[in-house]
Amino acid sequence: MSTREGALRIGVAGLGTVGGGLLKLLAARGARGGERPLEVVAVSARNRSRKRDVDISRYAWADDPVQLAADPNIDIFVELIGGSDGPAKRAVEVALQRGAHVVTANKALLAEHGADLARLSEKTGGQIAFEAAVGGGMPIVKAIKESLAGCDVGAIAGVLNGTCNYLLTEMEASGRSFADVLADAQRLGYAEADPTMDVGGFDAGHKIALLAAIGFGAAPDFQAVEVEGVENVTLTDIRLAGKLGYRIKLVAKAERRDGRVDVSVAPRLLAFDHPLARIDGPLNAAVVDADPVGRLTFVGRGAGEGPTASAVAADLIDLALGVRRPVFGRPIDTLSSFEPIDRAHEHGRYYLRLLVKDRPGVIAAVSDRLGRAGVSIESILQQPTPGADAVPIVLTTQSCARTALDSAVAEIGALDAMTEPPRVMRVEDKGSWV
């Protein structure tokens, strides 16, 4: 097919919701001037004849995304296949090797192989742009990489997985169990048939690894991200946390402290007035502390056709304007590495949930074990559950050493009255960051 003179020729691999949305967006958007025209010339997907709400007959077809990436007629390879390895990785490598640019929504690929790909990008000049990989509906990648390029980023915290956030919000609103709400979400298409990537915290972990990389100038290293999902958050936790003034969110967090870059994902109790506490349903949000700009908050839709397609489009337009930047904001050889903080030595406030057989004696025993470890109780709540064999008791601690708490929890877990292991989550107030 013939292309407009001077146009950047785009190949799109992956024609699911986002790929289809991108084709529609680019077809509808006229050139605004100031940039080279963008023209999709070829596409690739698993199934050519699948029914789509966009006509793909006008584009050349490639059965294999790697073949599309290798096509010298393609200036920009848009990778919407997903997965950290397999065809997505091979195709991206092939495109970069020949100096073509890559725009991708693939957080797993970049979180796990980003350093190698960035090195390849620097060698050949092929750019990698990935706004769509993290919270497509809030331009957080561009904000951290470009708008905060003059700042020192200290911490980034976000609600970055829409599926988990939807599940937690829905449990709270409907009073149904995790399993119930997940089954519904799967039926409605809000959660994958295999929900592990989302509910296990891995997707949020990939995303925060990328934000940490651009925020702190460190090579992304998913292996060094501590990941805990929401599978063990119960309706009891949500209800009792609410009575104590907290909401439970899956918080992805990265901070630079004592020269280390610490990156983690875990459910946390956030005080009602914490900036992330009110982010509901499928929304994403991120809070960034940087010097000297102060605290920034971003909220937007996290995923789906519109947000992700618009993020890809913004990256394409930047490329069409000739913008060239190091993949993670700085040359790859200057990047430091992730180095987790030793969590045993951290201090903070904690939430402890116990499920016990007989209550009165247990509270005394629990208080005793905590007190002897030097952990003070901030608030305690026991909920009447008529007819139940086991009774939940939840408490929050005052600020204490994690080592002290862990030793007390080990003793508490060994008490005869416990019907399941104690559950611990971090508590965060409005301004707290650890």
Add this chain to the structure above:
Amino acid sequence: MSTREGALRIGVAGLGTVGGGLLKLLAARGARGGERPLEVVAVSARNRSRKRDVDISRYAWADDPVQLAADPNIDIFVELIGGSDGPAKRAVEVALQRGAHVVTANKALLAEHGADLARLSEKTGGQIAFEAAVGGGMPIVKAIKESLAGCDVGAIAGVLNGTCNYLLTEMEASGRSFADVLADAQRLGYAEADPTMDVGGFDAGHKIALLAAIGFGAAPDFQAVEVEGVENVTLTDIRLAGKLGYRIKLVAKAERRDGRVDVSVAPRLLAFDHPLARIDGPLNAAVVDADPVGRLTFVGRGAGEGPTASAVAADLIDLALGVRRPVFGRPIDTLSSFEPIDRAHEHGRYYLRLLVKDRPGVIAAVSDRLGRAGVSIESILQQPTPGADAVPIVLTTQSCARTALDSAVAEIGALDAMTEPPRVMRVEDKGSWV
């Protein structure tokens, strides 16, 4: 003085808080690679010998900013003088005329003369970057201009003036009058000696004019912005609005409707769950609705040394990377113009505050006038004020035509019992945008 080879040579005009902060930031930040080095070579300010917490003896000095802007040794002219006319305008013109780049925090200059300056920029290739002009601590200019470049922006609303927001927040928190709180703010340096630009809504008007320009592809035109300030918001309004479930904010707003670009600033009652209702003190926030990305929210510090200096630095780094964009996102000849919506024909919910001598008969009369105009009352509140000559009555309407309300208000204002003219403000609920 000698400069590093390949460095972009910067001249800074205006060495107040922001200018000093910028010099400190640039001196502290090492080159991160990937961009040309940035080097401040010359400065200009009203008073060379004023005591500053940054040493300016290492920079060349210019008494006149226009002379600095004309210096062929300066690649980028940073304009931190302020004012829509006078030396700031002349200096920016001189820099652009010779093809130098301009980075500015001057919202008044761009809102009033932006189209002419953009035309000049296109002619000579000198770039104009202005992230620092709107909410320095939230990268809203870059977000709208670049991240939403693939989207159609429908509406932008923001709390964009920190001084007004501080005053309203402080009145609510302390129960003191507007005049009292303003006097304190002036003493503390939070408000200017002549507060008209802030309190009168003009500063917010300049800012929303710029956001409207980049969001809608329209030449900024401050003359077409309808501006109302916060001078007439009373403690009674704040308290009674609070009892009805609303907070009063100075809202700057731009929307595209029926092909028109409507831009306005006015105090509005926002429902507690409206995304802008909880933005307090000196914070800025903006909400953007765009297709297909959805709704985005940004929160950050609006002004001051750190936020503004970091915004200027981000613009400088973009220039050092060679980024070139049309000033308002699109070529100047393709920009449309602002065209206010005829407010008489708008529909919405309204707040009405009356100050009356004798209450019972008045409520009947007021209800009668509204009812006859077809305006239904949503809620009504009268506050006991023992010993006062006049009693406040406030009410909110259901959705109605502004023309109908205006005719009823004219009749109500003519009632004998009124001790001052009725006061009308728009009411906005969580999702409403008019």
